[in-house]
Amino acid sequence: MNTERIYQLIFSFGSAVATALSPTLPYILLCTAAVLADCFTAWQLDKRVRKAYPDKTSRNSGKFKSSHFGSVLVTLLQVYLLLTFAHFLHVYVTESLPFNALKLAAGLVIGWQLWSCLENMSSCNGAKWAMVLQQIMVDKTARHFDIDPAVLEGLTGRRPEHLGDGTGEPMNNGRQRPSAFMATTLKPKQVVILGTAHGSNVPGKCSPDKKFREFRFSRDVITLLKPKLEALGYLVFVDMPADEVPSPQGTELSLRCRYVNGICKKFGKDNCIYVSIHVNAAGSDGQWHDARGFAVYVARSCSAASKRLARTICDLAISRGLRGNRAVPSEHYWQANFYVLRNTACPAVLTENLFQDNRADVEFLSSQAGKEAVATLHLDAIKSFFAE
Ligand SMILES: [Zn+2]
Known part of the structure; x- marks a missing residue:
């Protein structure tokens, strides 16, 4: 051919x-x-x-x-x-x-x-x-994270060592470190999700002299608090650790809730708590005010567990001299329909840690001792909430 x-x-x-x-x-x-x-x-x-x-x-x-x-x-x-x-x-x-x-x-x-x-x-x-x-479709967000969702799945019931800092960022390339991973089995199901306040790109939310900023304080406290909680064996997540947050606010808040609810789905909402850490303000006029002290909020129609968590934090704050000069409700928690409280599945509270427009409060919060005090308050309250 x-x-x-x-x-x-x-x-x-x-x-x-x-x-x-x-x-x-x-x-x-x-x-x-x-x-x-x-x-x-x-x-x-x-x-x-x-x-x-x-x-x-x-x-x-x-x-x-x-x-x-x-x-x-x-x-x-x-x-x-x-x-x-x-x-x-x-x-x-x-x-x-x-x-x-x-x-x-x-x-x-x-x-x-x-x-x-x-x-x-x-x-x-x-x-x-x-x-x-x-409501009807699969949320594919987590598929675009560094961490393999399967790794997170296999985590329940075991120590979260390989999860690194608990925000989902893998250490050791996301692979298990056999020694640490296998050695300890402790409090597997207690999950703490910490909520940061606002972001560097959100206007306002600062002291009248603009030196103290709520977003920074909240993240600084969480940086102190997270390793302390992890050392006790809790699995800790932070909803928006980066300084900048997505805008507009509706998007930011709904993403925070979806993040929290995703974790609730994975670990069971009864095993999780959400604690959003903020600083109060008496006015929005850019002036210094007299109001001082601690407050903690739950949603208006919230679970008994949310109320118990809030009361635990409030009582501890009062016992540590953070009550301030305002009336405390007889229930020992405040109620407001904050979006992140209303739309999260697990027990959820929002703490207002003193006032960013009160000179004495700002001076205290700006000090290392102030940040440590707020971090330790949350640590001890969470510990005693889970111990009950
Ligand atoms: Zn706030």
Whole structure:
């Protein structure tokens, strides 16, 4: 056989295959577009997650490694094979039936990809329409974290050593350190989620001279408090540790709640508590005021456990001389429908640690002793709450 003849054969064979497969071409194009749309929305989600959780993600996180590109190609190849199979099934087997196997297969692929697109678009998204979709769809946010959700899953019941600092940021590349991991089994189910106050990009929330800032104080206290809680064996998470928070405020607050509720889902809401650490203000006029002292809030229709936690912190604060000069409610907690209290599944309190517009309070809070006092107050109250 000469070369010319071989080319001729290949050409004839190629055209025969192309003719046989040509009816699948429009469907192949549609399905390819759907798969690419899924990739595009996943990429957009990745950007949102990175922005909202800078401490839990890195350039190398979750999706969008080069290995992910390979898996997109594999998906496409599987889709093409399915369409080809469906086409021949229709031509040779199911032709007389009232449905077209090719159209059916293409419809399934496109439906599946569009659903995935909607999941990508609604995850980590504070918009109203996204919140509605979140009720029925999977939240893919955690898939874009550095940490493998499976690692978090396997954690329940064991010491969270390999979780590193408890914010989900893995130490040791997210791998277990066998010695520390296997050696201790302690208080596995007690989870403390600490809430930071506001962010560096939120206006106001500071002393009249602007030297004391609420977001900084809250994060400084949490930096002191977290290792102390972890040393006692609690599993500790921080909802928004980065200085900057997503805006607008609606997005920030709903992301905080979704983070807390995700942890509640994983560990059981009865095993978790949420403590948001703030500083009070008597006015918003930028002036110094007289009001001083500690307060702790729960939502208006909250659980008995929330009330018990709040009362525990309040009583301890009073016993440590932080009562200030204001009336304390007879219940020993205050009630307000703060968003993060109303929309979190576990017992939740918000502490107002003295006043950022009272000179004496600010002087105390700005000192190392003041921060230590607030951190220790929370530590001891949480300890005695879980001990009961
Ligand atoms: Zn605040």
